[in-house]
Amino acid sequence: MSSQTLKKAGLKVTLPRLKVLEVMESLVGNHVSAEDVYKLLLETKTDIGLATIYRILNQFEEVGLLTRHHFDGAVARFELKSSSHHDHMICTDSGDIIEFNDPVIEARQQEIAREKGYELLGHSLILRVKPTERIA
Amino acid sequence: MSSQTLKKAGLKVTLPRLKVLEVMESLVGNHVSAEDVYKLLLETKTDIGLATIYRILNQFEEVGLLTRHHFDGAVARFELKSSSHHDHMICTDSGDIIEFNDPVIEARQQEIAREKGYELLGHSLILRVKPTERIA
DNA sequence: GTCCCTGCAAACTTTTTGCAACTCA
DNA sequence: TGAGTTGCAAAAAGTTTGCAGGGAC
Numbered sequence: 573m574s575s576q577t578l579k580k581a582g583l584k585v586t587l588p589r590l591k592v593l594e595v596m597e598s599l600v601g602n603h604v605s606a607e608d609v610y611k612l613l614l615e616t617k618t619d620i621g622l623a624t625i626y627r628i629l630n631q632f633e634e635v636g637l638l639t640r641h642h643f644d645g646a647v648a649r650f651e652l653k654s655s656s657h658h659d660h661m662i663c664t665d666s667g668d669i670i671e672f673n674d675p676v677i678e679a680r681q682q683e684i685a686r687e688k689g690y691e692l693l694g695h696s697l698i699l700r701v702k703p704t705e706r707i708a
Numbered sequence: 709m710s711s712q713t714l715k716k717a718g719l720k721v722t723l724p725r726l727k728v729l730e731v732m733e734s735l736v737g738n739h740v741s742a743e744d745v746y747k748l749l750l751e752t753k754t755d756i757g758l759a760t761i762y763r764i765l766n767q768f769e770e771v772g773l774l775t776r777h778h779f780d781g782a783v784a785r786f787e788l789k790s791s792s793h794h795d796h797m798i799c800t801d802s803g804d805i806i807e808f809n810d811p812v813i814e815a816r817q818q819e820i821a822r823e824k825g826y827e828l829l830g831h832s833l834i835l836r837v838k839p840t841e842r843i844a
Numbered sequence: 845g846t847c848c849c850t851g852c853a854a855a856c857t858t859t860t861t862g863c864a865a866c867t868c869a
Numbered sequence: 870t871g872a873g874t875t876g877c878a879a880a881a882a883g884t885t886t887g888c889a890g891g892g893a894c
Binding site: 640642644645648661663664670672674676677680681684685686688689690691692693694695696697698699700701702703704705 | 776778780781784797799800806808810812813816817820821822824825826827828829830831832833834835836837838839840841
Binding site for chain 4: 720722724725756757758759760763782
């Protein structure tokens with residue numbers, strides 16, 4: 573039940589928050605913008621103000637329910653925080669986003685930070701790719 | 709001479725472009741926003757419109773003269789493209805940006821893309837770090 | 845009943861664009 | 870001269886905020 577998730581996160585259970593959480597749960601593996609969430613909810617005849625969606629997404633991020641990405645730089649995209657960490661690969665042809673996780677890279681990042689006298693708090697890794705040419 | 713750089717890049721040599729290029733050259737290793745460039749030029753009594761700076765920075769990026777970064781997601785920051793590729797580490801305490809290059813990570817990225825059937829076009833890697841606690 | 849939440853509209857920030865005037869080659 | 874460039878102001882795009890009314894507990 574989504575309302576349990578909200579309570580555990582210390583957020584009052586309200587209809588808008590429940591609806592936004594439901595949409596995000598139904599989109600695991602996707603990366604949506606505030607506008608996307610707004611439109612998806614409208615399709616369900618749930619008219620929640622865009623400003624409210626922004627507020628809710630920010631709150632969800634604050635309590636660690638979801639992750640914010642800046643794949644391009646313009647719009648922010650959100651994704652429900654899953655148990656397993658991963659990075660992203662974006663296909664410049666199709667716009668597809670492929671998730672991956674590489675222990676070697678994760679380990680090196682820790683070492684690099686340590687070598688420079690820092691502690692690693694987090695990171696953002698995005699690969700821009702295109703499908704391999706399959707000879708004509 | 710900066711005008712040679714512009715000509716080689718196929719850009720007409722104009723005063724605004726020369727001035728922007730000079731500022732960027734004097735800031736190698738820094739990462740500045742369009743607004744930063746605008747203000748730096750004003751300090752030199754060179755009043756170039758902010759819109760023009762945006763246009764020039766975009767053109768410079770198109771011809772490969774500089775790289776655009778989205779460290780936070782809000783403002784875009786630019787850096788003259790140096791001969792050596794590197795990634796960035798941002799200190800959340802001081803805002804300092806440390807550059808680094810790691811062959812192991814670079815190699816793994818290539819492999820990951822290949823494994824998934826893609827060709828690596830580019831990447832963006834940003835580590836968020838804080839200084840290691842030195843016991844009180 | 846109280847405090848937090850939501851909706852709306854307006855404000856804000858960063859970046860782009862239309863158009864007339866200007867400049868480089 | 871004439872195509873490309875600049876400046877200004879207005880427009881876009883994405884996000885935040887103030888405030889009055891509404892909802893959760």
